[in-house]
Every structure is written in C-alpha cells, then in structure tokens.
Amino acid sequence: xxxxxxxxxxxxxxxxxxxxxxxxxxxxxxxxxxxxxxxxxxxxxxxxxxxxxxxxxxxxxxxxxxxxxxxxxxxxxxxxxxxxxxxxxxxxxxxxxxxxxxxxxxxxxxxxxxxxxxxxxxxxxxxxxxxxxxxxxxxxxxxxxxxxxxxxxxxxxxxxxxxxxxxxxxxxxxxxxxxxxxxxxxxxxxxxxxxxxxxxxxxxxxxxxxxxxxxxxxxxxxxxxxxxxxxxxxxxxxxxxxxxxxxxxxxxxxxxxxxxxxxxxxxxxxxxxxxxxxxxxxxxxxxxxxxxxxxxxxxxxxxxxxxxxxxxxxxxxxxxxxxxxxxxxxxxxxxxxxxxxxxxxxx
Amino acid sequence: xxxxxxxxxxxxxxxxxxxxxxxxxxxxxxxxxxxxxxxxxxxxxxxxxxxxxxxxxxxxxxxxxxxxxxxxxxxxxxxxxxxxxxxxxxxxxxxxxxxxxxxxxxxxxxxxxxxxxxxxxxxxxxxxxxxxxxxxxxxxxxxxxxxxxxxxxxxxxxxxxxxxxxxxxxxxxxxxxxxxxxxxxxxxxxxxxxxxxxxxxxxxxxxxxxxxxxxxxxxxxxxxxxxxxxxxxxxxxxxxxxxxxxxxxxxxxxxxxx
Ligand SMILES: Nc1ncnc2c1ncn2[C@@H]1O[C@H](COP(=O)(O)OP(=O)(O)OP(=O)(O)O)[C@@H](O)[C@H]1O
Ligand SMILES: [Mg+2]
Numbered sequence: 380x381x382x383x384x385x386x387x388x389x390x391x392x393x394x395x396x397x398x399x400x401x402x403x404x405x406x407x408x409x410x411x412x413x414x415x416x417x418x419x420x421x422x423x424x425x426x427x428x429x430x431x432x433x434x435x436x437x438x439x440x441x442x443x444x445x446x447x448x449x450x451x452x453x454x455x456x457x458x459x460x461x462x463x464x465x466x467x468x469x470x471x472x473x474x475x476x477x478x479x480x481x482x483x484x485x486x487x488x489x490x491x492x493x494x495x496x497x498x499x500x501x502x503x504x505x506x507x508x509x510x511x512x513x514x515x516x517x518x519x520x521x522x523x524x525x526x527x528x529x530x531x532x533x534x535x536x537x538x539x540x541x542x543x544x545x546x547x548x549x550x551x552x553x554x555x556x557x558x559x560x561x562x563x564x565x566x567x568x569x570x571x572x573x574x575x576x577x578x579x580x581x582x583x584x585x586x587x588x589x590x591x592x593x594x595x596x597x598x599x600x601x602x603x604x605x606x607x608x609x610x611x612x613x614x615x616x617x618x619x620x621x622x623x624x625x626x627x628x629x630x631x632x633x634x635x636x637x638x639x640x641x642x643x644x645x646x647x648x649x650x651x652x653x654x655x656x657x658x659x660x661x662x663x664x665x666x667x668x669x670x671x672x673x674x675x676x677x678x679x680x681x682x683x684x685x686x687x688x689x690x691x692x693x694x695x696x697x698x699x700x701x702x703x704x705x706x707x708x709x710x711x712x713x714x715x716x717x718x719x720x721x722x723x724x725x726x
Numbered sequence: 727x728x729x730x731x732x733x734x735x736x737x738x739x740x741x742x743x744x745x746x747x748x749x750x751x752x753x754x755x756x757x758x759x760x761x762x763x764x765x766x767x768x769x770x771x772x773x774x775x776x777x778x779x780x781x782x783x784x785x786x787x788x789x790x791x792x793x794x795x796x797x798x799x800x801x802x803x804x805x806x807x808x809x810x811x812x813x814x815x816x817x818x819x820x821x822x823x824x825x826x827x828x829x830x831x832x833x834x835x836x837x838x839x840x841x842x843x844x845x846x847x848x849x850x851x852x853x854x855x856x857x858x859x860x861x862x863x864x865x866x867x868x869x870x871x872x873x874x875x876x877x878x879x880x881x882x883x884x885x886x887x888x889x890x891x892x893x894x895x896x897x898x899x900x901x902x903x904x905x906x907x908x909x910x911x912x913x914x915x916x917x918x919x920x921x922x923x924x925x926x927x928x929x930x931x932x933x934x935x936x937x938x939x940x941x942x943x944x945x946x947x948x949x950x951x952x953x954x955x956x957x958x959x960x961x962x963x964x965x966x967x968x969x970x971x972x973x974x975x976x977x978x979x980x981x982x983x984x
Contacts, residue, residue, distance in 0.1 A: 585831075587827060587829055587831040588831060588833065590784055590827070590831065591825075591827065591831035591832075591833070591890075592833075593784065593817075593820065594782055594784065594820055594823070594824070594825040594894070595820070595821070595844070595845040595849060595893070595894070595897060596817045596818065596820040596821035596845065596849045596897065597817065597844075597845065597848060597849055598813070598814070598817055598849075599813065601848055601849075605844070605848065606833055609835050610833075610834065610835055685835070687835065687877070688834050688835045688836065688837070688877035688878065688879060689834050689835065689877075689879060
C-alpha cells in the first residue's frame with residue numbers, strides 16, 4: 380500500500396533533471412506547466428515511541444545473547460561437534476524427504492478433495508466430506524501407529540473381484556515399509572487440512588471468472604486448471620506454507636510408525652548416548668530453522684509467481700480508480716501517441 | 727446501415743425462468759435477424775441479464791425455447807421430448823456465442839494478449855503463433871495494441887472492457903451478447919467502448935445489447951426492446967419508440983433515463 384501511495388504522488392513523477400522534465404507531458408492540456416516545481420520537503424512526523432521501544436528490545440536481545448554465550452551449560456563446543464555429524468545430517472535429509480514427499484502427496488489429494496467437494500456429483504461431495512472428517516478428526520499419532528501396524532491387521536494385500544477370484548496378492552510388509560507408512564500417514568492426515576485450505580481458495584475466486592471461461596466454451600477441467608486454480612493459489616500458498624513448516628516438525632512423530640532416522644530421533648539418540656540433551660536440542664533446532672528458512676524462501680517465490688498481475692505495485696495503483704486514471708493520463712501520451720483510442724476516434 | 731438478412735439468427739419463444747419460486751422471465755419472445763443490432767432496455771430487475779444468460783446457457787431455461795442459427799440451445803429434441811445436452815455439447819454451442827459482461831471478468835492473472843489468446847489456443851486448439859497474430863490484430867481493432875502485455879489491473883475499466891470484447895471476438899462467434907458493457911465505467915470511458923461496439927455493428931456482427939445508453943440504441947440499434955417485469959412490453963424501431971413510446975411503462979422509463 381505504501382508503494383501505491385507514493386507512486387501516485389507527484390514528487391516521484393516529477394524528475395529533478397531538466398532533461399527528463401521536457402519529456403514529461405502535462406497531465407491535462409491547458410493546465411499550467413510547472414517545469415521546476417519547488418519540492419515540498421515537509422518535516423516528517425517524529426516517532427519517539429519507536430525509538431524507545433527499539434532500544435528496549437535491542438537491550439533485551441543483547442542480554443539474552445550475552446547469557447547464551449557466557450553460560451557454560453549451553454556447551455556450544457558440543458553443538459559444534461555434532462552440528463555436521465553424519466547421523467544428524469542424514470536425519471536432516473530424511474526429515475526433509477518426509478516433509479516434501481508427504482506434502483506433495485497431500486497437495487495432490489487436497490486438490491482432488493476440494494474439486495470433489497464442489498462437484499455436482501453428490502457421491503463425490505460426500506466422500507470428500509467424509510475423508511476430511513475422518514483424517515482431521517483422529518490424531519496424526521494414532522494414524523501413524525495404525526499405518527505401522529497395517530501389516531499386522533492385513534498380512535496380505537490382494538486385489539480381485541469382491542467375493543470373487545483373486546488377481547494377485549503380496550505381503551503387506553513388503554509394500555508398506557516404515558518409510559512408506561510414515562509418508563502415507565503424514566500425507567493422508569495433511570490432505571484433510573489442505574483440502575479445506577484449497578476449498579477456501581477455490582471459493583475465493585469470483586464466480587464471474589468461471590462464467591467468462593464458460594462463455595468462451597472452455598471445458599470444466601480447463602476452467603479449473605487454467606483459470607480458477609492459478610487465481611486460488613494466491614490465497615492457498617500462504618497457509619500451505621504454514622502447513623509445510625508445521626509438517627516439518629510433525630515429522631518427528633514418525634517415531635510412532637516406528638521410523639527412526641529423522642532429525643529429532645537422530646539428535647535424541649545422540650543426546651541419550653552422550654548425556655548432553657541441551658546442546659543436541661540446539662543442534663536439532665538449528666537445522667529445523669535452516670530448513671524453515673529455505674522453505675520460506677521457496678514460499679516467497681511461489682507467492683510472487685501466483686501474485687503476478689494482481690500483487691504488483693502497479694496493480695495496487697490500478698485498484699484505486701482515480702489513481703489509475705491519473706497514471707493512465709500521464710502514461711498514455713508517452714507510450715502510445717494516439718493509438719490508445721479506438722480507430723473511430725483516431726480518424 | 728448494414729445488410730440485415732431476413733433469416734432469423736436468434737429466435738426466443740415463450741421463455742420462462744424461475745429462480746425457485748421467483749418467476750423472473752414470464753414468456754419472452756424475441757427474434758434477432760442475421761446482422762441485426764438488437765438493443766434491450768428496461769428497469770433494474772426486469773430480467774434483461776437473465777434473458778441474455780439463458781441464451782448462452784449460463785442459466786438453465788425453465789420453459790420455452792431458444793434457437794441460434796436454427797439450432798436448439800441446451801436441448802436435443804427426440805420424438806417431441808427435450809433431452810439435456812451434455813456439457814461438451816453445451817460448450818460447443820457457447821463457442822458460437824460471444825459474451826461481454828458488465829464487470830469485464832478478464833482473467834487477472836493473464837495479460838491482455840494472453841486473455842485474448844486463451845480460448846483460441848485452449849478451446850479451438852489453434853497454434854500459438856496463429857493465435858498471437860490474431861489476438862494482436864483484435865487488440866489493434868479495439869485500439870489496445872500498445873497494451874497487449876499489460877495485466878488487467880494495469881488497465882482502466884474502459885480498456886479492460888475493450889480487451890474483453892477482443893477476447894470474445896477471438897472465438898469468431900456468430901452472435902455477440904453485451905450485458906450492460908458500459909455500466910461499470912466512468913462516464914469519460916464509455917465512449918471508447920461504445921465506439922468499438924459501433925464498429926463491430928458496422929462490420930455486420932449480430933448483436934444483442936442490454937444497455938442504458940439510449941443514445942447508442944438510437945444511433946446503432948436496428949430494433950429496440952423494452953422489458954419490464956419479465957415480459958417484453960414493446961419492441962420496434964428504436965427511433966420511433968424513443969420518440970413516441972406506446973406504453974405508459976415505456977414512457978415512464980424513458981423519461982427517467984433520457
Ligand atoms: N441467481 C439468482 N437467484 C435468484 N434470483 C435471481 C438470480 N439472478 C437474478 N435474480 C432475480 O431475477 C430478477 C431479474 O434479474 P436480472 O439480473 O435479470 O435483472 P436485470 O434486468 O438484468 O437488472 P439490472 O438492470 O439491475 O441488471 C431480479 O429480481 C433478481 O433479483
Ligand atoms: Mg442485469
């Protein structure tokens with residue numbers, strides 16, 4: 380908003396150098412042309428409160444940092460020893476894999492669930508609703524234990540006609556390995572939450588978009604994929620980024636499967652072996668922060684991508700009709716002398 | 727001005743529309759000949775938008791028939807019984823009908839050029855290069871060639887509406903529907919849009935235009951239809967009706983908008 384605000388005000392548009400001044404056409408013919416306006420240079424409002432609060436916060440941070448550095452109980456040298464330990468780095472890799480794989484599956488499922496939820500087909504609507512109800516309504520820990528125990532519940536997975544002949548059968552434990560159970564458990568649970576986020580995103584897109592696309596003769600699938608979803612993503616990405624970062628830390632629950640290679644398990648194991656819980660917790664925390672930061676960078680680019688045409692500074696100006704008109708009046712004669720008018724008028 | 731064939735392109739017969747219990751259209755009859763500009767006016771809530779939306783099946787038809795170019799819209803008739811068309815068949819019928827909305831409804835995540843290219847490439851499966859050339863020609867025709875790479879949010883309302891017209895024309899429809907195309911515009915932007923529509927009318931396009939622009943109706947319209955309360959109150963030569971309305975309701979409406 381501040382960008383929009385500044386760009387509509389004259390001082391930005393009126394360059395200081397006389398060379399470019401001559402290029403700048405007067406917004407309205409007949410209005411007095413001021414080639415060398417005296418810039419206002421107003422004294423900005425003072426904000427003493429900001430300075431006081433900044434000093435207080437910086438002081439507190441300094442105190443905290445000092446205690447962390449000087450307190451020997453933190454054992455920073457142990458943090459240094461283990462931060463790049465093979466087990467720890469591998470654990471980080473597994474945690475990242477669990478996060479990315481389960482989120483990827485969850486996103487695909489969520490799109491499907493959200494589309495089914497608004498389908499004309501009542502069976503689709505209800506199964507989508509039921510899925511969300513179940514996977515959101517039971518603890519993820521329970522679900523992970525369940526997937527780990529699937530081989531006990533169903534020793535064999537077979538496919539065939541119900542009550543008829545079997546086509547093939549396989550032992551469950553050969554398919555649902557601990558890593559598969561962990562990813563599946565996390566993904567199915569997450570899909571229920573994401574489905575609601577996607578549903579909200581799809582609903583946020585104006586109905587006129589669907590109608591315009593329908594009027595062009597586009598198919599439902601194309602309308603969803605090319606018109607609605609890309610616009611919904613603007614709404615979907617921020618909470619999904621939130622969920623991804625949440626998932627990063629939920630992966631520590633895969634212990635329930637049991638899957639024992641992730642970051643939390645690895646650092647816990649080291650802590651138990653060395654009797655040094657605090658430095659190893661710090662090691663884990665540092666890695667989680669590193670991954671979170673990387674994910675936030677990714678989210679930033681996703682948001683920029685899906686916000687194009689809508690979130691740019693220029694677009695913000697255009698939302699305000701008066702500002703848009705002013706901008707158009709200034710820009711039009713520069714960029715397209717005369718051609719901006721329909722042919723009729725140009726003649 | 728242009729040649730109007732005797733052949734009717736659009737034929738609406740006994741059209742009714744209910745929204746639940748709400749009886750919005752109460753037996754509309756309207757014929758639009760090939761090349762004709764049919765202007766529809768009427769007070770708010772009289773059902774003008776609903777009628778237009780029935781023509782390209784954005785609303786289902788409760789009773790009556792609409793045919794475009796001899797083809798029944800929305801149904802197939804087998805042994806005197808109507809059968810709903812499949813979505814694919816409905817989409818195929820819509821491709822022949824262009825629609826321009828009051829609120830433009832441009833795709834905000836696509837540039838003006840991409841908006842115009844979308845349907846030719848995705849629906850008609852035209853090649854990228856062909857579609858681009860065609861889109862640039864159309865944008866030029868509506869006076870916006872210089873704005874091809876702008877996003878809708880970077881365009882004024884009038885410019886957006888002209889892009890929307892170009893987007894509809896890109897499907898090369900035989901019929902164009904306009905639902906109050908200038909009502910959402912600032913007064914000084916209305917003229918550009920009306921000029922584009924005037925050009926389009928001159929080129930022989932068949933158009934149904936819902937509008938409050940009486941000047942446009944008088945100058946460009948071949949017929950004027952006044953609707954009120956879901957029925958056609960009167961219909962005929964625009965200049966005659968505007969100068970000499972026959973019904974009290976028409977008189978009253980015209981006295982308010984003129
Ligand atoms: N989706 C809907 N559900 C229920 N009622 C509707 C719906 N759409 C329109 N209506 C009603 O149908 C009537 C006719 O609406 P319509 O939009 O066709 O009027 P209009 O002549 O286009 O008016 P305006 O000039 O304000 O655009 C109105 O009373 C309106 O409230
Ligand atoms: Mg309307």
